[in-house]
Each structure stands twice: as structure tokens, then as C-alpha cells.
Amino acid sequence: MRAQAKQVRHEEEEESAFVSMTDMTVGFLFIMMILLAFFASQARDPETVPLSRFDAMVADRDEWRALAETREQTIARLESDLAEALQTVKVLTAQVSDLTRERDELKVENAALTSRVDELEKLIRKLQARIKDQDKQIERLKSELERLKQVDPLEAYLSQVSSARREVLTRLRDAILADFPDLKVELSEESDALRFQGEGLFASGSPELTSEKAAIVSRLAARLDEILPCFTLGEASRFDESCNPSFAMVEAVQIEGHTDNLGSDQLNRNLSAARANSTFFAMTGAAQGVMRHLNLKRQPVLSVAAYGPDRPVTSNETPTGRSTNRRIDLRFIMVTPKDTGGIRTIREALEAIGSRP
Template sequence: MRGRGGARRQEEEEESVFISMADMTISFLFILMILLAFFASQFNVSDTVPRPLYDSLKDEKDRIQRDIDAIAEIVEANGRPVVTATREMKDELERLRKLLNTPEKANKMEVYNSAVADARKNLLTSLKSEINSRIPGVNVAVSANYDALQFAGDGLFDSGKEVPTTVGAVRMRQIAEVLDQNLGCYSLGSRRAFTENCNPAFALIDSLQVEGHTDSVGSEVLNMDLSAKRAASIYALMIEQKPDLVLYQNRDEQPVLSVAGFGKGRPIQQNETESGRDANRRIDLRFIMVVPSKETDIADIRRALSGEP
């Protein structure tokens, strides 16, 4: 009996200890739940930073968002998103930068006219050399603007006379021969003799003026009439020597050889001395070249000189 009573008492003690431990565990969990509920009720995201700083940051965020929305509305009004508009502006900026760094294309009119001016200069320089080599004693010079051959009188005309002296006539006949051998490359008509070797600039003569000049003796009207008659007499002499000179034509199918008188208004030396006055009683041969009025004229000139339809 004693043995059975001891075993029962031991079981009761063990059961009492288990109940006490369970009560303690339940109490701990209950307390933990209360604490968690308290902390949960006190948790607020806005209080993770001080309230004034939070409000300031929130206002700044809202302002930036309004600016972004306003910009987006402006860009979107043109149907383009901000990224696309920005990329297009960058591309345009790059295009303009390249354009600034690209050498300007040469103007075709300027290039052509410059080449023609050089061609005329070379032609007159060549004619001067040929005349000096073939006709001894001729006092010929190229004008300062490289547009005319100037034959300083040197006995070409006697004072007040419209026809050349005997020596002057011989020289002008020889000059007609030189012109006849050189005009074909720079003119049209039946005597056209163009090649790119002799005229790479495609320069075309519009008029070759035989210009008469006088000294200062006599009235303005007298000298103007005298200079025109001197030019006409030289023109007639040249045509008599080389009749084909009238066959050299310009774009209007007119003879390039023409006549003009300038009286005493363009002296090349002072009229105070006899030698100066003799030099001013002279003839100039002025080469007036075709100047295109538009770019398409250049192609027309090239076709005309080349003989193309």
C-alpha cells in the first residue's frame, strides 16, 4: 500500500510542475502580444523623421513634380515626349555645329568670273609678248585692270589727224594679223576655233572695242569727234587687212569688233610735254568679256563655245 501511495504522489507533483510551466508560458505570450499591439498602434511612417522636415521635403517634392508636369505638358502639346524632343534638339545642335565647321561651297558665278578674269589677263599678256616679238618698235602695254592693250601713240597719229601715220598704219595692220590668229578660241561664229587647251575657263568675248584717244589740244567736242574718227580709221584698216575679223561673233551673233571714242578724257601720260601728248594720241584694244547673269548662263556659254546644240 505504501508503495502505491508514493508513486501516486510523485505523479501529482509532476502534473503540478507541468501546469505551472504552461501557465507561465501563456502569461509570457500574452504580455508579448500586448507589447506588440502597443508598438503597432504607435508606429507612423511620417514620424520616422521630424514632422517639420517631413513637411518641407513633401512640399519640395510636390513643387518639383508640378514643374515636371508643366514641362511635359508643353512638350506633349507638340505631340513629342520630353526624351524625343531633347534628342532632336541635340541632333539639330550637332548639325549646326558641323555646318559651321564645313567650308562654304564656292559660288559658281564667282568661280567662273574669276577664271574668266584670269583667262583675259593671260590672253592680253600673251598678245603683248607676241606683238613685241613680231613687230619691233610697238609701244604696247597691258592696262592696270588687265582688260585692254594700250598702244601709246609713238607716232601713231599726227596732231589733229584722224588717219594713222605711214609707220602707224603698218604696225596696226600687223596687229590685225595677230588678233586674227587668237580671237577664234574666245568667240563664236564661223571663225570659232575653241578648244579647252587654249581656253580652259570657257571665257567668251562680248566686244573687242577699238578705242580712239586724243591729247588735250582743242575743245572737248573736237577731241571727242576726232577720237571716234581715229578709232574708225583703225577699224577700217584692220578689216581691210583681215576681212575675217568681222566673222568673230558674240552670243548675240554680232561681230565682236566695235568702235568707241573717248576724246582727251583718258590720258596715259601728262599733256604738258610733246612726248606726253604723242603718247595720248593712241588706240586701245579693250576686251569686254561675257558676264553671266545667272548660273544657267555658264552652261549655255560652254555649249556655245563647244559647238553643242
């Protein structure tokens, strides 16, 4: 037991020594820590900061880092905007260049156009002046036209009389040609006479009608006696507005003798007068009533005239021309009043005939 107790005591001693050593070690370490803390506080790095300041710096660092990130994003956006702006500037610069070139070209064209405009303005002024002159001319012509449209009763009447004479002569010609188709008879250029070639009624150089030609003259007298009553006064007159709507009146129906220029003047005049007289007597003998047709002066309208070679209708240089000039003309001369009063006189005279029972 003693041994056991001894053993226990020994162990207790060892444990006590260990505890003492441990306590001494802990104490020593504590002292060393205090010293180290002292020396650390005396010998700390000048670059170290207090924790509060450190925390503040960390907060500042984080704030600046966020600002840096924001700046980087802003820089990236601005760089993108810059690139886009540079591209836009490039495009706009190209457009400015094109527009500048176009402007310069237009300046050149404008100079030419300005010159052309000046020329055109001068031409326009000239044309406007001409237009004004033409307007005046138009007004004058309109005035003249209006005046002419106001039909002069006398001119209108004379025109109607001329048409009536042409119609009468055409009817006579057609009637004679219907009876004698081979006869050479035509209307004069003025439509105022029937023209018979000399050899058509007379033998060459002879004033006398052959029996065959006398039949032509007799037929002509009968036709004339049928037409004249509507255009003349006298007992034989039979005026009707349907046969004479223009109220035309015959002044004279002249039997005119004409010759060519061969032979003496006296011979030709006597021959033309003899032929006219032969025709006159043949007509009055065949239709005695033809002398009862009177003009406004109550004179017989049938008469004679002789002109010899004075009134050729073509040249006497050829046989054909001379044959044409040897002729008898039956010329209708109409009453031509000088004013509307004369027209009224004619109308009243014809209407008085028409109203007879």
C-alpha cells in the same frame, strides 16, 4: 742518594708550588674574565648591536651600496642625456629662431604677393573676358572662312575669264613687240586692254595711219584673227578646250580712240573717233575674217568707241603726260553671266562649235 732524593723532593715541591701558583693564576683569571664579562654585559656601548642585526645591516649596507652605484651610473647617464638634450634644445632653439625670422619675412612677402595675386586675378579675369570675345570672333571668322571656301561657281568662272583675257592680251602684246620692238604698247592697269600711244600709230593731230603704221595695225589684225576663233562664235570659230579651258567668251573687242585735253572738246572727240575708225578699217581690210567672229548675241565682236579727252591715264600737265593720253586702246570685253545658268549657256554654245565636223 739521599741528597739526590732530597734534590728530587725539592724539585717536586717547587713543581707543586708552581702548579699551585699556576692553578691559582688561571682561576683568578677565569674569575676576572667572568667579572669582566659581567661588567661588560652590564656596561656595553648603547650603540652596539647584536651580530644578527649587524649582519642584516651589513647586507642592507651592501644592498644600498649597490643601489648607490646603480644610482651613480644612472645619474651619469642622465647627466649625459641632459647635456645632449640641452645641446639639442640649443640647436632647435636656433632653428626656431631662423624659422621665426623666415616666417616673418614670408609674412611680409605674402602680403605683397597677396596684393600681386589680387592684381593678377583682376588681369586674368580681363584677359579671360577678352579670350571669350576673341573666341566669338574666331568662330565668326571660321564661319565666314568656311562660307568663302565654298567657291561660288559664278565668282570662280569670272576669275577664270579674267585670267584668260589677261593671257590673250599678253600674247597679243608679245607678238606685236616681237614684230615691232620700238612700238610703245603696254597692258592696261586692269589687264583688260592693250594701250598704244597716239604717236605710236598716228602723226600728231592726224587721224590717218601712215603706211608704216598701217603695217602694225595689219599685223595686229592678223594676230587677233588667230586668237579670236577659240573665244567667239561664228563660222570662223574653232573652239577647243585646250586653247580655252575656262570657256571664256569675248563680248567685244573695242578699238578706243583717246586724246589729250589740248584743243576744243569737239575737235578732240572727232579726232579720237576718226583714229578709232581708221584703225578699224585698216584691221578689217588687212584681215577681213576678223568680222566673222561673233559674240553670244551673234554680233561681230570688233567695234569702235571714241572718248576724246574724257579718260586720261595720266596728267595732261606735261608734254609726256599728254603724249601718253593720245592713244588707241584695244579693249577686250568678256561675256559676264549673271548666274550659273549663263555659264551653262556659254559652255553649251562653245561646245556646240567645238563639236562641228
